[in-house]
Amino acid sequence: MKDKKLKKVDLIFECNDCKPVEVLEKTLKRDQDEIILDIIDSGLKGRGGAGFPTGLKWKFTKNEDSAIKYVICNADEGEPGTFKDREILSRVPEKIFVGMAICGYAIGAKEGFLYLRGEYNFLLKDLNATLDKFNAQVKDLGLDFTISIKSGSGAYICGEESALFESMEGKRGEPRNKPPYPTVAGYNSKPTVINNVETLAYVTMICRLGAQQFKDMGTNDSRGSKVFSVSGDTPIAGIYELELGMTVQEFVNEFGDGDTKAVQVGGASGSCVPRKNFADTIIGFEGIPTGGSMMIFNSSRSMYNVLHDYLEFFAEESCGQCSPCRIGCQQLLKGIEAVKRKERNPQYLEDLKKLAATMKLASKCGLGQSVANPFTSIVDNFKEEIIY
Amino acid sequence: MTVKELVNELVEKHGTTHNSLMPVLQGVVQQERYLSEEAMLTIAEALDISAAEVYGTASFYTFLDTVPRGKNVIRVCKTISCHMQGKDEIIQALEDALKIKVGETTDNKRFTLLTANCLGWCHKGPVMLVNDEVYPELTPQKAVEIIQEYERNTK
Ligand SMILES: Cc1cc2nc3c(=O)[nH]c(=O)nc-3n(C[C@H](O)[C@H](O)[C@H](O)COP(=O)(O)O)c2cc1C
Ligand code: SF4
Numbered sequence: 001m002k003d004k005k006l007k008k009v010d011l012i013f014e015c016n017d018c019k020p021v022e023v024l025e026k027t028l029k030r031d032q033d034e035i036i037l038d039i040i041d042s043g044l045k046g047r048g049g050a051g052f053p054t055g056l057k058w059k060f061t062k063n064e065d066s067a068i069k070y071v072i073c074n075a076d077e078g079e080p081g082t083f084k085d086r087e088i089l090s091r092v093p094e095k096i097f098v099g100m101a102i103c104g105y106a107i108g109a110k111e112g113f114l115y116l117r118g119e120y121n122f123l124l125k126d127l128n129a130t131l132d133k134f135n136a137q138v139k140d141l142g143l144d145f146t147i148s149i150k151s152g153s154g155a156y157i158c159g160e161e162s163a164l165f166e167s168m169e170g171k172r173g174e175p176r177n178k179p180p181y182p183t184v185a186g187y188n189s190k191p192t193v194i195n196n197v198e199t200l201a202y203v204t205m206i207c208r209l210g211a212q213q214f215k216d217m218g219t220n221d222s223r224g225s226k227v228f229s230v231s232g233d234t235p236i237a238g239i240y241e242l243e244l245g246m247t248v249q250e251f252v253n254e255f256g257d258g259d260t261k262a263v264q265v266g267g268a269s270g271s272c273v274p275r276k277n278f279a280d281t282i283i284g285f286e287g288i289p290t291g292g293s294m295m296i297f298n299s300s301r302s303m304y305n306v307l308h309d310y311l312e313f314f315a316e317e318s319c320g321q322c323s324p325c326r327i328g329c330q331q332l333l334k335g336i337e338a339v340k341r342k343e344r345n346p347q348y349l350e351d352l353k354k355l356a357a358t359m360k361l362a363s364k365c366g367l368g369q370s371v372a373n374p375f376t377s378i379v380d381n382f383k384e385e386i387i388y
Numbered sequence: 389m390t391v392k393e394l395v396n397e398l399v400e401k402h403g404t405t406h407n408s409l410m411p412v413l414q415g416v417v418q419q420e421r422y423l424s425e426e427a428m429l430t431i432a433e434a435l436d437i438s439a440a441e442v443y444g445t446a447s448f449y450t451f452l453d454t455v456p457r458g459k460n461v462i463r464v465c466k467t468i469s470c471h472m473q474g475k476d477e478i479i480q481a482l483e484d485a486l487k488i489k490v491g492e493t494t495d496n497k498r499f500t501l502l503t504a505n506c507l508g509w510c511h512k513g514p515v516m517l518v519n520d521e522v523y524p525e526l527t528p529q530k531a532v533e534i535i536q537e538y539e540r541n542t543k
Contacts, residue, residue: 080467080506118414118451119507121520151414154450156505170409172448188407231469231510238511268468295469295510309468313505319448 006250007243009217009225011205012198013091020098021137023208028141032106036062039203042211043223048074048159048196049266049291050366054203057193060183062107064191069109071100072168072187072194076117076152076159079267080313081293084227085197087239089116089123092201097134097147099200102207103193104145112147113187115164118154156317160365161186161194163319174321175365198227198292218244222284232264232296233257249278251294259298262381267293268310269370272303274381303382307336310374318367325368328359332375336386346387349379394419395430404435409445413452421461421500422453450504458493458500460538463517466503469510478514479503481528485535498542499535 027035040055061069073096077085088096100112116123127149135146150168152158158167162176165187186192195203202224206214214224222244231237234255252260263273265281265288273281273288281287283294297306311333320326335352338344356372363369379386389397398415402408412435416427423446432439446452453461464470464479479501483489486499493500509515512524516531523534 077508078506081469081510082506083508083510086508117508119504119517122522124520150410152449153410153414153417153452154504155448167410168407170406170445172445174448229510231513232472301472305471306468309471313467317505 006246006254007217009241009243011209011214011225012088012095012201012227012241015092018092018094020092020094020204021134021141023204024098024101024138024143025141027102027207028105028143032062032108035102035106035207038211039206042206042214043218044199044202044206044214045223045285046196047198047202047226047291049079049269049289051285051289054195054199057183057195058103058107060181061109061191061193064184066191068111068188068190069107070187070190070192071103071107071109071112072164072192073100073112073114073197073200074159074161074164074194075114075120075197076156076164077120077197078117078156078159078317079269079291079293080310081231081264081267081295082229082291083231084229084239084292086120086123088197088201088227089120089127093127093130094134095201095204096197097131099195099203100147101138101143101145102203103195103200105143107191107193109193110144110146112145113168114147114149115152115158115168116149117152117158121151124149124151155319156313157319157365157367160367163365164194165192172319174319175367177364196291219282219284219286221286226290227292228290228294229292230255230294230296232294233260233298233301234296244284246283247279248273248281248283248288251283252278252296255294256296257298259300260296261299261301262297262303264293264295264297264306264374266290266373267295268313269367269373271373272306272377272381303378303385304336304340307374307378307386308333311336311371314367314371322362322364322368324359324362325364325371328355328363328368329371331355332371339387346383349383349386353379389419391416391420391424391427392430395427395434399431399434406435406437409435409437409442413442413446413449417452421457421459422455424456428454456493456497459498459542460518461500461502462535463502463504463507465505465507465509465513465515467506467510469506470513470515473513475503475514477528478516478526478531481532482535485532498539 044054045051158173163173167173182192315329356375360372402411515524
């Protein structure tokens with residue numbers, strides 16, 4: 001499959017005869033377990049970054065014995081380089097709401113929430129108007145399910161699911177210990193399905209087109225298509241829905257400016273792929289997974305500045321709850337600054353890499369655990385730029 | 389409207405459970421641009437929780453300021469994609485126009501200039517928020533014109 005062409009897809013934003021509510025009406029006539037089996041069969045994995053199989057998440061939550069359950073759409077999109085959820089929210093919000101309602105029906109939840117990052121408050125007016133209409137339509141269809149919107153207030157960590165629940169409960173956005181997982185004890189300690197904006201929009205399309213059409217795209221590990229946010233040194237920055245399974249090389253051929261030196265796949269918490277690895281790195285769950293952020297750097301860019309930016313980001317956004325992450329982020333940042341200023345010798349970078357590896361093991365949540373991804377991949381591949 | 393009246397109105401709308409705390413805090417910031425000690429004490433009383441808990445939550449969130457801010461809060465995105473597209477020039481132009489540095493508020497209390505992490509417009513940077521409104525694809529001149537427009541419309 002070496003010369004497989006990069007394939008553009010149009011499922012998420014496609015809106016020719018856009019009546020997502022009709023998909024809901026059709027799906028409500030089906031058996032709950034059958035719907036969940038369909039989602040499992042489609043191979044859909046979470047589009048928020050972690051990539052957990054969506055259907056399984058729903059099944060676990062359905063199996064919980066609880067009168068109260070919740071569906072939450074994670075619209076906290078804060079990973080640097082990601083902006084696709086905003087576009088989905090502003091162009092096809094009904095697809096998201098239908099995905100949530102289908103989930104509510106399938107798992108037996110009566111309430112849904114969309115957690116919208118404060119930076120997207122300008123979307124609130126339109127979203128609430130769409131939602132008022134939508135909630136009434138759901139009622140007319142005889143489904144007892146209501147969606148409302150909760151706002152964030154400028155904290156990247158609240159995109160982490162358990163921190164998001166804490167925030168909705170009026171607390172500091174500090175991630176919880178896991179287990180218990182949200183499927184057992186999420187918002188208000190009740191069984192909760194939390195899915196990314198894009199995941200829920202795909203649910204609607206899978207219910208409309210059938211699992212097979214989705215499954216036919218992509219690879220064994222990464223089924224279907226995905227919306228990518230492309231930025232940096234590219235003449236065509238923007239949002240693109242692409243079939244999964246491409247290599248970084250194929251991606252760069254399409255989006256690069258002819259002088260691409262590195263691609264950061266998966267945002268600040270993702271990994272940096274240098275030119276020499278473009279050809280054999282697959283973008284997807286079998287290679288480097290991404291919530292959609294693809295930042296392209298050409299040879300005019302200093303990778304020291306890139307890493308410095310990311311570390312500053314983590315040092316600011318760490319919730320500070322656990323010491324490996326709180327102190328580690330700051331020390332990594334101070335560490336590369338010291339090497340740059342020649343106050344430390346280059347060998348010190350090896351110590352910093354050990355610190356990053358410790359953070360991966362000892363941090364409480366995904367934030368602290370993933371700092372090693374950009375750190376190690378940039379330091380290993382662009383050592384000269386870090387030192388000199 | 390006094391802060392007390394504002395809090396009471398918000399509590400009326402959002403309820404008195406712990407889950408109401410965020411919307412109430414957000415509602416106060418929407419009006420006042422920050423949370424004063426009086427506001428936090430009033431909220432604590434209305435929700436029957438400790439003032440420390442209210443402050444604990446408020447102080448966690450970047451957008452829930454606990455120090456006075458100007459009528460208009462400007463947040464310029466500083467993350468890498470906007471960095472590469474010239475956010476430094478935008479900040480410089482705003483600093484010059486407002487005669488303040490990042491983190492400061494103008495003497496007439498009309499503007500506070502801040503930076504923010506990724507605002508989600510990497511393909512259309514540089515970008516800034518003024519209160520809840522978003523302004524992508526900025527040039528230094530455009531940024532200053534936008535601020536002048538706010539200046540004209542602020543009483
Ligand atoms: C630091 C951190 C930030 C996160 N931010 C987001 C986010 O903004 N949006 C999102 O959907 N998931 C985010 N996640 C992943 C969520 O915890 C969760 O896995 C996801 O919402 C599940 O939905 P999905 O299975 O549909 O992807 C974040 C995780 C971590 C550790
Ligand atoms: S890893 Fe970082 S963000 Fe996560 S709980 Fe620990 S301090 Fe907070």
